Amino acid sequence: MRRTVRGTSTAALAAVAATLLTSVAAAAPGPGAPSVGDPYYPNAGNGGYDVSHYDIRLTYQPTTDVLSGTTTITATTTQELSRFNLDFGLRVSSVLVNNVAATFSANAAGDGELVVTPARPLAKGAPVTVVVAYNDRPSTVKINGFTSWVKTADGALAVNEPEIASWWYPSNDHPTDKATFDVSVEVPDSVVALSNGTLVRTTKNRTGWTRWWWRSTQPQATYLTSLEVGKFEVNRQTTPDGKPFVTAYGADLGDSLGAAKASVERTPEINEFLATQFGPYPFEAQGGVVTTAIGFALENQTRPVYGARGFIAGSNASLVAHENAHQWFGDSVAVGRWSDIWLNEGFATYAQYLWSEHVGEGTAAELAQYVYDSKPADDPFWQVLPGDPGADRQFDAAVYDRGAAAVHALRSQVGDEKFFQILKTWQATKKGGTGRIEDFTALAERIAPGRPVRQLLKVWLYTPGKPFAGPNGPTARVAATAEPKSYKAIRAALDNHVRTHLHEHE
Template structure:
């Protein structure tokens, strides 16, 4: 009997041997995105960047907690690493940045499950020369650089657990020559000078933030900072190369607080501590960087464009505050942000969501490629296809038509309130929509998100009322402007 008790006790207290953390979180679109074995709570990124030579050097300190016993763990990172410390003890490491961009760290002693760890990575490289899987997200410009891209950009400037399901707070401190500025997310805590000719810019993001939404823009920007009517810092920056488009860019981006105030009436309170925007000639798209979207100058060559500002700021709710659980869930970001453009259009008197949705629906015949891509699972090659945006917005209009306005906007606000600071999946949204509306909706979502072919317009799945829009020409111009935008 005593022997049996001893055996039971030994069995109960035995634990699995430490093992390597997975090199990815299991995202089917990007197998090496993120890493297993730990959760990050904070990144402290402290760098020096020389635009003339594109040399980046510094240290990132990662605060995390293990979720299993670890003999080793991965960081998503492609730059040349000089050293790694784990809890102040030198660790061995190896990487092959050209293949998957994984930095494998082996601590001197295995790590226990639930253990708090501090990882310090020191590195130096020329980011524009670093290619991972045939690609670089770092964009060198004549006077600086942009670390702006989706679904990855952090691998070219700081080591991370690079997947939206592991969000963290960030401190970003970058020293640059005095003739340029360094923009990032959140609040500008201070600028300091520690040596002649150089200025250090210190930014802080206090809310959970996905790594791809953490950005760095270095250049000879015109930087402006004021306070929004509700007391938030509002920082904007404009590339001097904008030329004749500068005023149009300002006439759009400077309206961000007004646009966010409107979007708050539709989606619930603005979720972050700061607002702003950066406009650059160094990229061809816009990205919803948390608190501070980044826009290509191309959006403003024909004049002001508040639609793109509404789109990227709608992402502050859909994509930033509530992140996708898998990259196949991209509709939760882009379909919602596109629908926000429709809402803003109505607010500006330029066509209702129902009218704009009807125009989109009617503009694409049954054999149009738009109906061949599934917004709910578009595949890696079509992740940013027009179908995810336009057909994705039609799915929301179909939902609104089916459940009614009260339930529709309750669903949107509840979604943000329940998942803010975290991530969720399309199935979670469908479940919430059914719960709030009291209606069975799987057939509707299956039709609009997961079935090829142009959906039939009917009472339970119409894109919009069939009536001819009142101001067809204006609606056509509005939609053509939206369609001309490089998507992101």
């Protein structure tokens, strides 16, 4: 039926036209946000799409530090998109969006932003396949003034937190957009290429080169995806419950090789214990890599990477417990914002206390109380807020130590039964996703109603100054007249982790 408008004024018609134009304009596709809005790292991540899988297929030549190949990204748009960003710093030769060439601008401002404009706008809720081809020398590439890529004498390492992906593959580089991964890297026969998950196979397609194929089947944050190329002793075993267990030791570990093996080879045993505290191990594989190329340790998913100096004084199962506790706290359940770092480091450090108690080297209560007693009230340590330390103090010692003492204070407040119920419920309900401190607080309040959980965490995590009551509570304080016998070893491992867990450029 055709309607006729009668007696309509010119002003009214103009208003109708303006409304129609506004509606059309509002419906027009727009660009995706160039970040996710994380206050600590304003350029991190991107908006407008959600990644489901990365297929990274590369060739790396250690002698020249040339990395070349393609990354194929499968994603779903979350809005209509006229263009979108990826986080990437290397030199790009082409970008295809749904098999059609797109225009792009790569790292033009040195900010690691790859801006992609597809030939046609993308509809909301549509599947999209992006193929980025690139060739560059990662060690020469700077993003915001620094590089995270580590060139070594016989290879390279892509291992860092919170940013590393941009030096070897394009991504939506924030923990809130996890994905599954296939990582396939061809390297000379004289070296190996290590990554996360399960080693699917190795293949030879030309003389002198071997391709290593790795697959991660569980959701994985971008910074937890690693690449280690070099001369390593690689050991392939299975855990008692049948999971692939791959460890690798740098050829130059020297006298520390025995201590490194005595520690990292115990990973399945340590994870079996941690599972009794946190719930089932969340991933399909286990392992570890030890190298002299870095001085810190990082909880790369399924396969933490350890700097060799963590074992310079002997075996260090405590450090292995810390990094593998991250498989639950930080990897399976990632931070929703980087300010939530306590959910990673406070609980991983507390796992060291639990392991110490398990092996009879000092109880968790003793270790937490020692942290409290060892720092006087006027120590700057108590001015750092584990619940929101700021980007410049994200890996401060207080985030680890005061953070772990806060975890024990919560345990003292709610009792063991409720405490471990909270930890296991957190893992079960958040597995494969992310969480915020507020989410954890709300869960603790639900499981332990009537306890002043929110007030306790406010004091320990967000209030400057030394809490009035120690981590064992005002009526259950442990007298720390002497250093627990395990604490020196734990402190050495923890200091090493904290001191060098910062950005490489800092």
